[in-house]
Amino acid sequence: MRRLVLLAAVAGGLLPGAAAAEAMRLITIGAPVTELAFALGAGDSVVGRDTVSRYPAEAAARPDAGYMRALSAEGMISLSPTHVVAVEGAGPQTAFDQLRAMGVTVTMIPEAADRAGLSGKIAAVARALGREAEGARLAAAVEARLSDLAAVVGTARAERKGAPPLRVLCLVGGGPGGMLAAGRGTVPDTLIAMAGAGNALAGERDYVPLSAEGALAAEPDLLLVSRSLIDRSGGVDGLLGLPQLALTPVARTRRVVVVDGAILVGLGPRTGDAVAALVSEQGVK
Numbered sequence: 001m002r003r004l005v006l007l008a009a010v011a012g013g014l015l016p017g018a019a020a021a022e023a024m025r026l027i028t029i030g031a032p033v034t035e036l037a038f039a040l041g042a043g044d045s046v047v048g049r050d051t052v053s054r055y056p057a058e059a060a061a062r063p064d065a066g067y068m069r070a071l072s073a074e075g076m077i078s079l080s081p082t083h084v085v086a087v088e089g090a091g092p093q094t095a096f097d098q099l100r101a102m103g104v105t106v107t108m109i110p111e112a113a114d115r116a117g118l119s120g121k122i123a124a125v126a127r128a129l130g131r132e133a134e135g136a137r138l139a140a141a142v143e144a145r146l147s148d149l150a151a152v153v154g155t156a157r158a159e160r161k162g163a164p165p166l167r168v169l170c171l172v173g174g175g176p177g178g179m180l181a182a183g184r185g186t187v188p189d190t191l192i193a194m195a196g197a198g199n200a201l202a203g204e205r206d207y208v209p210l211s212a213e214g215a216l217a218a219e220p221d222l223l224l225v226s227r228s229l230i231d232r233s234g235g236v237d238g239l240l241g242l243p244q245l246a247l248t249p250v251a252r253t254r255r256v257v258v259v260d261g262a263i264l265v266g267l268g269p270r271t272g273d274a275v276a277a278l279v280s281e282q283g284v285k
Contacts, residue, residue: 024129027076029068030087032268033109034059036125037085039269040134048079050090055262055270073098085128087111087266112267114190115146121267138269145272146194149279153196156282166282167200168192169220169250171210171229172264179229179244180207181214188224188264191271195278197222212244220250222281224274226261257281 027048028034034053037046043058048065066075068090076084076099083105084096096106107128112121119139126135157165170188173180182188183204192199200218201208208214225239233239240251250256263274 023082025080025082026129027065027079027081027084028053028059028086029065029071029084029090030109030266031055031262032121032266033085033087033125035262035268035270036122036138037129039138040126040129040131042129042131045129047081048076052262052265055260071095073102077102077104083107083128085109085125113185115143115194115267118146118267118271119143122269142269142272146275149194149272149275152279153194157196165196165198166221167219168195168197168222168224168278169200169215169218170224170264172207172226172261173229179210179242181210181218182207182264187266190267191264191274191278192224194271194275195282197278197282210244212247215244215248218248220248221253222255222257222278223250224257224259224264224278226264227258228261230256230258255281 024042024045025047026037026042026045028037028046029050031053034046034049035055037043038056038059046059046062048063049059050068051064051066052068054060063079065079066072068087071091073095076095081104084099085107086096086109088108088110100106109121109124109128112118119142122139122142123135126132126138170182170192171179172182181201181204182199183201183206184199185205186207189199200220230236230239233242236254236256239245239256240254245251257277259274259277260270263270
């Protein structure tokens, strides 16, 4: 009975700010949303997260509420949430509708397509958690780091005096469906642009299957890949030895930037880490 009263009070806004934040039972859907919840100090309120949300370590220890695109209302409600904060595109919508009908507050967070959108994404999650002040501080810190990196990239670009930027190919997947390469309009495309490099697959949109012919035509100087892809490929040697990559320039230079796969899923608190790694691998100081 107490849990039902608490759920109704929090969902209905009957508890004041700090008390409501402490009473919140939160499910986060989408790796960057989960990271933001913990970065904003709401980790203790998280009672569940989606399958791919495994950072930070405290998040991985929370119950798995299911894959973000195949969620069930029953699975989530079994965790007695008062709030669900999910990235746009999660679903199905019927699952969220059922939660709302049961009094759970569901907030959808628009995906950020660029640096300006990232600040808005942080603010949206902060509002949903009642942590606007923390959100403002986090957004300022993330923006400051990206500004510093942009200044470094700008200086390097001026020093290149018109020389073309390095061509970066981002690969994801590696399961039964094979590898996919990131084209325009993807999170990796944004990361590559922030680092002052060029997307080797700028002629494609979204994610496309990678063929040996496509990889050769892309002529990548540098690979951006997830740690999980490296592990599934048997290490860097295994990845570069794949038929799709064996004859490309990067197979000879072995220039590979490895990041946590969650960073490639959506812009978030660690976006600066990926940008900094790409900047460093280009020899920019």
